[in-house]
Every structure is written in structure tokens, then in C-alpha cells.
Amino acid sequence: MNLQNALDFNKFMGKTHTKPTEGHKVVVSKSSSVPLYSSCLRVLLLSIIFINILSCTQTEPSRSEFALGTVCTITLFDQANPSVYRDVFNRIREIENLMSVNISSSDVYKINENAGIQPVQVHVDTFIVIERAIFFAESSNGAFDPTVGPLVNLWDITGEHPDRGIDKVPSQEKIDEVLPLVNWQDVVLNKEDYSVFLRRQGMALDLGGIAKGFAADEAAFIIEKAGITYAIIDLGGNVIVMGKKPDNTLWKVGLQNPTILDIPFIGIIRTPQNSLVTSGVNERFFIQDGLLYHHIFSPLNGYPVRNRLLSVTIITHNSMSADALSTAVFVLGYEEGMILLESFPGAEAIFVFEDWEIRKTPGIDFELIDESFRMN
Ligand code: ADP
Ligand code: MG
Numbered sequence: 001m002n003l004q005n006a007l008d009f010n011k012f013m014g015k016t017h018t019k020p021t022e023g024h025k026v027v028v029s030k031s032s033s034v035p036l037y038s039s040c041l042r043v044l045l046l047s048i049i050f051i052n053i054l055s056c057t058q059t060e061p062s063r064s065e066f067a068l069g070t071v072c073t074i075t076l077f078d079q080a081n082p083s084v085y086r087d088v089f090n091r092i093r094e095i096e097n098l099m100s101v102n103i104s105s106s107d108v109y110k111i112n113e114n115a116g117i118q119p120v121q122v123h124v125d126t127f128i129v130i131e132r133a134i135f136f137a138e139s140s141n142g143a144f145d146p147t148v149g150p151l152v153n154l155w156d157i158t159g160e161h162p163d164r165g166i167d168k169v170p171s172q173e174k175i176d177e178v179l180p181l182v183n184w185q186d187v188v189l190n191k192e193d194y195s196v197f198l199r200r201q202g203m204a205l206d207l208g209g210i211a212k213g214f215a216a217d218e219a220a221f222i223i224e225k226a227g228i229t230y231a232i233i234d235l236g237g238n239v240i241v242m243g244k245k246p247d248n249t250l251w252k253v254g255l256q257n258p259t260i261l262d263i264p265f266i267g268i269i270r271t272p273q274n275s276l277v278t279s280g281v282n283e284r285f286f287i288q289d290g291l292l293y294h295h296i297f298s299p300l301n302g303y304p305v306r307n308r309l310l311s312v313t314i315i316t317h318n319s320m321s322a323d324a325l326s327t328a329v330f331v332l333g334y335e336e337g338m339i340l341l342e343s344f345p346g347a348e349a350i351f352v353f354e355d356w357e358i359r360k361t362p363g364i365d366f367e368l369i370d371e372s373f374r375m376n
Pocket of ligand 2: 322323324
């Protein structure tokens, strides 16, 4: 086993962690997914990743459905016409049906089935997302790689029972076998006929690091076209806050605690209309022999990325970019990730490290709440 590439679970859980004082007044209800803020504030759990704090007088009509492998929640204000929810979820399903690796009629499934055999003509949406994924692969020097499919399949991290040892670390031989199949340069895109070809048999696309971002942008487009003044889109942690709040204040979004403790958030991000996406070790993982293995892989060594980071949150105007960048920066690590971000003006980031340190780019308004963490 490659110990260098796994997190020490006990360290990760922060044995020395002191829970926040009563002053934080955060109560987590275990039976429901909605935490309560025991002051006059009501906290709406937007996803595992983000929470948004709204005033108590607010009513929040929202709808949740399971799609794209996660819980998607749309919150529309202004007494939105219910047909907008329908239109948004129809669009999300459409995207899922094109880009899921598990749906046998999807474009991505067909591309993978035909790897090393022949190009496959795809829907323009699929083409756009793959083209963008390749752009981020190139920009990040392959840290973001949409051809991680063989690694995703090999590790098969379900994360359903992270502590019960159901998932297993694959053998080094198996990792060595699939690793050469991970290479974005072997994706051939043909804009003439919107076809995609994977050069070698056994290759497989996996758009898990970018497709939710695309879907969130599409949802925002539909909502905007419907004339809705403000809304919250949350596709499993890919969050878009839209418009201005009625009292003209900035949106407040909770930064999730990635350490699997019962304290849901570390601090509050204040932001105008924006996309916020987090990649972290806590989304899907399992524990073996006290070590934690999560779902974001290094295309260099085939193991879950280990580089002192627990999570990276990207805040920018476009959810697809934020999604790809959060994964790319997480894989690159702090120093190289910061260099990559320099080429994306307007993109801001918050980094949470294994030793409870937090760093952020200057353009973010972030208020630390959990004092177990420290800003640097
Ligand atoms: P999540 O989808 O859990 O919100 P991310 O956006 O970071 O988190 O995407 C992680 C997913 O992206 C993985 O589940 C996998 O499908 C895919 N993936 C894993 N490693 C990489 C990588 N190095 N580059 C691109 N995609 C990756
Ligand atoms: Mg991502």
C-alpha cells in the first residue's frame, strides 16, 4: 500500500479538535438534513457543502431531486411560476442523460464503449463540455483529466459505508495497468461533425469533475430567462447564488467543514451573484487501515490526491469553470494551484489544509466562525 498517498484518518478527524463554544449555536439535526441555527436565523442546508443563511421572515420555496448522482436543490424566490422548476429539472435530466457514465444511452457511455474503435457523434452540449474539459486539462498540465474513467472504475469509491471496509484499495499492479489509459491528449475532438474519439481501447471519459458545473450554468440561464430576480441553485455543492437579496445585502454562504465532524461549517463567505464550488476529501471516501481514500485522483500516480489539502473552494462567475478549477487546483495543491488561478482573473479560492489552516485569495470576504481553524 502506498501510505504516502492516503490521509491518516485519525489525524484527519482532528483528535485535538475543540468543538466550538455554545456561542456558535449550531445545532445539527441528525434525523433530517436541515440544520437549525438556534438564533433568529434560519439556516437552509443547500447541500452537503454549502449553507446559506436567510432571515427568519423569509419563506424559501424550493424543490429537490436526485440527479447527476447527487441531490439537486433549486430555490426560487419572487413566487416563481412552478413551471420554472419543471423546466430547470428537465434540463438537468437532459444533461444527465447525455453525460452520465452509467446510462447506456448516454453520449459518454457510447464514447467509452467505442474507445479504440471509432469516433462517436455526440450532442452539441456534450461536445461543449468535453471541449471545455480538455481546455482545463491543458491549462492545468493534466492535473484535471477527464479521462480518469479507468481509475474511477478501478477504485470504485461508493462512499456509502466509508468506515465499514466495503471499498478496497486496489493492488499496485492494477493501478499500473490502468494508469497509462489516463491521458487527455488521446481524446480526439472533431468540430466538423461533433464527434469524439478515445484513441485507445480501455480509455474512458468521466465528466464528474465538470458536468454539474455546466448543468448549474444552464439552470441559471433558464431561471434568468424566466425573469426571476433571485434564486439559489445547488447541484450537490455546485452552488450559484443569483441576483440581489431583497434587503440588498450580499449572499452569505457557509463554507463546509471538510473534516467529517458534526460541526457543519467553518465560516461564512459573503458574495454577490456568483458560483461557488468545492472539491474536497469528504465528498466520497472510504477508510482502510486507518487511512482515508477519497474520489479525486492524481493522474500521475493513480492514487487519491494527497497534498495537505482537505478542500478547495473556487468562487467565480461561471459554474463550469469553478467546477473544473476546484478539481484542478485540488489536484495541483496550493502553490501550483495559485499559479493556475493567476490565469483566471476574477477566480477566487479558499483552501482548507489538513492542519486546520485556512488560506484565501484577497478578493474573498470570508468570516471565520469555527475557531479550531486558523486563517493564514
Ligand atoms: P464532486 O463531483 O464530488 O463535487 P469534484 O468536482 O472535485 O467533486 O469532482 C470529482 C469527480 O471528478 C470524481 O468523482 C471523478 O468522477 C472525477 N475526477 C476524479 N479525479 C479527477 C481528475 N484528476 N481530473 C478530472 N476529474 C476527476
Ligand atoms: Mg469539480
